[in-house]
Amino acid sequence: MTDWYVPGFKAGGPIRSVYNLSELLKTKLSINILTSDRDLMDEKPFSNVILNDWRSCDGVKIFYATKSEEKKQIRKSIASEKFDIIYLNSFFSFPFAIYPLMIALRYNQLTKVVLAPRGMLGEGALKFKKVKKQLFIWGFKIIGIQNRIRFHATDRFESLSIKKALGQKVEILEVKNIPVQVIESEKPKFDLENAFIFASRISPKKNLLWLIERFERIASDSFLNIYGEADDIDYIDVCRSLIKTERIVLHGAIPPDELRVVFEKSGFFVLPTHNENFGHAIIEAKAAGCPV
Numbered sequence: 001m002t003d004w005y006v007p008g009f010k011a012g013g014p015i016r017s018v019y020n021l022s023e024l025l026k027t028k029l030s031i032n033i034l035t036s037d038r039d040l041m042d043e044k045p046f047s048n049v050i051l052n053d054w055r056s057c058d059g060v061k062i063f064y065a066t067k068s069e070e071k072k073q074i075r076k077s078i079a080s081e082k083f084d085i086i087y088l089n090s091f092f093s094f095p096f097a098i099y100p101l102m103i104a105l106r107y108n109q110l111t112k113v114v115l116a117p118r119g120m121l122g123e124g125a126l127k128f129k130k131v132k133k134q135l136f137i138w139g140f141k142i143i144g145i146q147n148r149i150r151f152h153a154t155d156r157f158e159s160l161s162i163k164k165a166l167g168q169k170v171e172i173l174e175v176k177n178i179p180v181q182v183i184e185s186e187k188p189k190f191d192l193e194n195a196f197i198f199a200s201r202i203s204p205k206k207n208l209l210w211l212i213e214r215f216e217r218i219a220s221d222s223f224l225n226i227y228g229e230a231d232d233i234d235y236i237d238v239c240r241s242l243i244k245t246e247r248i249v250l251h252g253a254i255p256p257d258e259l260r261v262v263f264e265k266s267g268f269f270v271l272p273t274h275n276e277n278f279g280h281a282i283i284e285a286k287a288a289g290c291p292v
Contacts, residue, residue: 001034001074001096002089005062007046008039010229010253012201014118016280018089020178026059034077036095037064040201040229070095078103083112087152091117092133101145113149114173119158119277121165127274128204137165146170154278177278179287194222197266197290199259199281200273202230202239207272209235212242222247224270227262229253256284263288 002018004011022031032054037045045051045066052069054061065073078086078100086104090097097115104110119125126133140146146166153159154177162172196215200206208226215224224247230236240250254262263269269285269292276282282292 001077001086001100003036003093003096004040005033005035005064007048009255010040010042010201012228013278013280014089016256017116017118017177017278022060024178031060032077032083033060033062034073034096035062035064036070037066041231071099074100075103078109079107081107081109085114086112088113088115089118091115091120092136098136101149104149105143105145110145110148114152115149116152117158117162117277119161119275122158122161122275122277124273124275125205126165141166158277177280179280179283194220195265195267196222196224197227197262197269197285198224198271199227199262199269199285200271202226202228202236203232204235205274207274209239209242211270211272212239212248215248216242216244224248225262225266226250227252227254227259260284260288263290266290268292 002014004015006015006019008015018033022033025031037049037051039046046064049055049062049064051064051066052073054063063073074095077083086100086109088097088100092098101110101113101115104113147169150171150173151162151166153162153172153174156174159172159174162170198208198211200208202208206228208228211224215222226249229252243250263285266285267290269281269290271279271282271292273279285292
């Protein structure tokens, strides 16, 4: 169960994590993906998928739920008890993490749950909307859910952050993230020393504001192209207000295949993030021959 899935791309890493994992396992396991009917921040649903029905797609079954059907389908899926594992791809999402946990608790299915926090319990992530997150963690621990489910961490650092937030007794499955397949790439022959790129969701955690402030001070012909969907409107407005030069350009989000071309034409990828669980964009930049 995940908030966003392909053909969506604006949510970045969470989509790539589930997609790459599914691609790796789909020939050995029966995988069903329950997700929303639209991409991050979109007002309208996808126009190229079947909604509110389980459909086979490239080796997995996918259910794109409309807003009115999300809770109903989550409840129905968990109550059916036909799944061996219920994999949740978030920690703080109400529709695709908190609500499924409530239903799993009601139907005594918590032992089937594997929850992937996706870096949301890291110190750099928890300092944003801190009070709201700490209240939820407190309630989570009061009910004792943390000791009745398993957690998926992608490395020992995330394991430590989960234990620090939820207690030392939580059960953690430490399995590395699945990166993009690396395809050999030859860099273009022209000079790219001055071409910088930022490609990620635009939110306080990704620290774009810091980058813009410092890039504005550079007295050179370097330029910065910014790609990504803003999931914090106030934050992107502040970032936009600080851009005083034509050397910094906001482009919006683009699909992964188009982003690869941009990486190939860029000199350096810059990501001054406060916290990353894995950083798919880092691997994708390196795979396209773009130094990080």
